Amino acid sequence: MPDGTIDPASLDGDALTQWYRRSPDEIEQERQDAAAQRYQDFFGTSRNTDEDPDPGLDRGLPGAAQDLDPGFSRRFATPTQDIDPGFAWVPIGPNRWRSISSSPDTTWSDPSGGSAVARATGALDRRGAGADDGGRLLLASADPVHAVANASARSSPNTLPATQPSVSTAGYRSPATPPLPTFFSSLFGGPVPLTSPEGNTIGYYDHQAAKAALGLTAEYSQIAPLFYPGGWLDSALADGAATAANVGAQSIKSRVASAPLSFPEQELWQGKSVARQIAPRLAKGEKDVLRAAARARYAQANGIWASDMGAVVHHSDGLEYAHLKPDADPNRLANLWGLLPEAHAIANKEAAAFRAALNGRIPTQAEVMAVKLKIDRMVAPYLQRAGVSRPGPRPK
Amino acid sequence: MEVRVADAVQRLVQSGSLERTRANHSALIIQHVREQLGQELPPDLADFYRECVARVGDFHAIMPVWNDRVGWRPTAVKANDLIAAQAVPIFSDGCGSLFGLDLSAGDVTPAVYFFDHEDEFRSPQWAAGSSLGTFLLLLADGDRAYREGWPPKWELAIDPDLEKCPRAPAIWNAG
Numbered sequence: 191m192p193d194g195t196i197d198p199a200s201l202d203g204d205a206l207t208q209w210y211r212r213s214p215d216e217i218e219q220e221r222q223d224a225a226a227q228r229y230q231d232f233f234g235t236s237r238n239t240d241e242d243p244d245p246g247l248d249r250g251l252p253g254a255a256q257d258l259d260p261g262f263s264r265r266f267a268t269p270t271q272d273i274d275p276g277f278a279w280v281p282i283g284p285n286r287w288r289s290i291s292s293s294p295d296t297t298w299s300d301p302s303g304g305s306a307v308a309r310a311t312g313a314l315d316r317r318g319a320g321a322d323d324g325g326r327l328l329l330a331s332a333d334p335v336h337a338v339a340n341a342s343a344r345s346s347p348n349t350l351p352a353t354q355p356s357v358s359t360a361g362y363r364s365p366a367t368p369p370l371p372t373f374f375s376s377l378f379g380g381p382v383p384l385t386s387p388e389g390n391t392i393g394y395y396d397h398q399a400a401k402a403a404l405g406l407t408a409e410y411s412q413i414a415p416l417f418y419p420g421g422w423l424d425s426a427l428a429d430g431a432a433t434a435a436n437v438g439a440q441s442i443k444s445r446v447a448s449a450p451l452s453f454p455e456q457e458l459w460q461g462k463s464v465a466r467q468i469a470p471r472l473a474k475g476e477k478d479v480l481r482a483a484a485r486a487r488y489a490q491a492n493g494i495w496a497s498d499m500g501a502v503v504h505h506s507d508g509l510e511y512a513h514l515k516p517d518a519d520p521n522r523l524a525n526l527w528g529l530l531p532e533a534h535a536i537a538n539k540e541a542a543a544f545r546a547a548l549n550g551r552i553p554t555q556a557e558v559m560a561v562k563l564k565i566d567r568m569v570a571p572y573l574q575r576a577g578v579s580r581p582g583p584r585p586k
Numbered sequence: 587m588e589v590r591v592a593d594a595v596q597r598l599v600q601s602g603s604l605e606r607t608r609a610n611h612s613a614l615i616i617q618h619v620r621e622q623l624g625q626e627l628p629p630d631l632a633d634f635y636r637e638c639v640a641r642v643g644d645f646h647a648i649m650p651v652w653n654d655r656v657g658w659r660p661t662a663v664k665a666n667d668l669i670a671a672q673a674v675p676i677f678s679d680g681c682g683s684l685f686g687l688d689l690s691a692g693d694v695t696p697a698v699y700f701f702d703h704e705d706e707f708r709s710p711q712w713a714a715g716s717s718l719g720t721f722l723l724l725l726a727d728g729d730r731a732y733r734e735g736w737p738p739k740w741e742l743a744i745d746p747d748l749e750k751c752p753r754a755p756a757i758w759n760a761g
Contacts, residue, residue: 478700
């Protein structure tokens with residue numbers, strides 16, 4: 191896929207099963223690998239993921255110490271020299287600088303109330319300014335003494351050096367105001383200010399929220415059923431405390447290893463339908479009504495009957511297992527496909543194979559979805575769409 | 587109550603619910619299906635092929651297609667696709683399932699049954715008409731009945747013998 195992740199629609203069999211069974215850590219690792227690859231493809235350099243300015247796991251302090259372009263600072267003789275001696279930097283406020291001409295005839299008034307004479311030769315009043323950054327970005331440090339000294343003196347990306355008063359963070363500019371807290375970060379007190387050993391705020395980071403998000407997402411699937419009346423809680427009470435304990439204790443991997451493709455902790459809110467088949471299968475009369483409604487709905491949406499295009503209306507999510515998803519409308523438009531009869535025969539054959547493989551067992555929602563996606567891939571080339579020129583029904 | 591196929595077709599043509607095929611290759615079709623099934627056709631089925639029915643409402647008829655240049659054109663559904671269930675497909679339901687005429691009736695007027703693709707066409711699911719003629723009348727009114735919300739068992743007004751079909755019950759008793 192464009193973002194570097196694997197497209198599950200291209201997988202099949204064991205590969206698809208393994209893809210479904212990935213743990214959250216594996217998913218996160220895959221995401222980071224894809225991000226690193228994209229970085230390398232774009233910049234052409236390797237990138238230490240530990241210095242990812244947007245990490246998803248807690249790695250201590252952010253890796254903002256590395257230049258996005260490591261070669262930038264090395265192009266200059268010394269970091270303390272102006273790129274252009276005719277110009278100099280003067281402070282105009284906290285963490286704000288302006289370059290002005292250092293001509294003797296040029297004067298500049300500090301909007302903060304002070305005044306400064308711009309002279310590159312040293313007449314410039316630098317009391318309010320930090321060290322000359324040579325055109326590089328400066329730390330948002332209130333203490334100019336501890337501004338950037340040498341971009342090549344890189345400290346550990348995850349910690350601030352205790353002995354070196356300044357740290358090379360060229361390329362990183364902390365925001366003037368902290369970022370807005372995310373939903374998860376607000377649960378943990380909002381964005382965390384990062385400070386140097388001297389106590390200066392050098393930025394803000396949400397790593398705790400990012401780390402918590404992974405864990406909270408996994409946990410949310412267990413607490414979400416509490417909001418559904420008659421959902422997971424009922425079944426948990428019926429089964430006793432053992433059910434609640436099992437849900438929290440077992441990992442996805444260990445549970446799936448001994449069971450078919452299933453994510454019961456993700457399907458708890460429909461636990462009754464999956465586990466106990468509370469909802470009975472559709473009656474034959476109900477199916478007939480649904481199919482008539484499907485043909486009518488397809489015709490209404492497309493402006494033409496499927497039969498006029500030589501197609502039949504195919505339920506991508508079949509009616510056979512519609513009772514496993516009682517809250518899903520079988521005749522939602524996204525589920526109605528116009529297929530050539532020959533293509534529908536392909537879908538029928540694949541569905542029959544799935545049915546035979548079940549051997550009488552009730553499939554899980556995940557299994558139903560997996561076979562649906564597989565059949566969708568097989569018949570997608572034969573979709574009949576209104577307005578798209580394709581061979582119509584053969585004249586009789 | 588038995589309605590002759592020709593009478594039912596005539597009635598549907600007058601109501602505008604039935605379309606015929608352009609060409610009449612009924613003789614070739616009857617011979618071809620006889621060869622495919624390996625047995626003589628029921629009289630109702632032969633009459634049906636002679637009427638050159640293309641579609642009734644939104645439902646397309648299923649029959650071999652003859653082309654003078656190509657010969658028998660390949661079709662998605664063949665006449666012997668339901669032979670294992672002792673039936674011959676005559677109409678598509680528009681969603682991949684089939685209506686088939688019973689071949690095991692012997693001398694009795696064969697009924698028409700619904701074969702579900704989800705069941706892999708193994709056995710008839712419910713009775714769609716006690717005879718081919720009455721089935722055509724019911725088929726023409728099926729979508730209209732759903733659209734206008736006709737009362738349950740409206741089919742009995744047109745086909746009173748629908749519940750007497752031997753191989754499968756009427757749809758309201760099918761479960």
